[in-house]
Amino acid sequence: MNIGKSDIEIIKIMFAEMQTKQDLVKLLNFVKPFVYGKNSKPFELKQITWYSNPSLCKDRYKSFSIVKKSGSQRTIHAPKNGLKSIQKVLAVVLQCVFTPHYTATGFVPGKSILNNANIHLSNRYVYNIDLKDFFHSIDQARFWKCLQLKPFSLVDNTFDENGM
Secondary structure: OOOOHHHHHHHHHHHHHOOOHHHHHHHHHHHHHHHHOOOOOOOOHHHHHHHHOOOOOOOOEEEEEEEOOOOOEEEEEEEOHHHHHHHHHHHHHHHHHOOOOOOOOOOOOOOOHHHHHHHOOOOOOOOOOOOOOOHHHOOHHHHHHHHHOOOOOOOOOOOOOOOO
């Protein structure tokens, strides 16, 4: 994926000017070719609405278990392909409009687990924890509130109470 500086500026402007669901779809469709290639099929509003509303689409995720280092099980909830493609494109949009703190290494383009490890090389001890059910603890209202704050600054009337 190769997004130029001018394309990033366009994405920032489109995001800042977004007022309707159709504006969101237009933005996602502008970004989608950068992620999936120029021949990718555009998103439709009904697709975005379907996946964003839990009362419409109850099986957006497939669940399976993997074995952790400790030997116990970890349940993974992976998005199904349609939702995954929306999330992937939306992640690119959010990466264009948000600059993480310079010390952040997780899920930051161009950084990896090695960047995180290098910070701790000279330390005698490193405290490592696994937050149980972290993502389940983030509810829709909290996520929506974060999108209303800077740098995203989406206004209350951009979308309805279901996020769409």
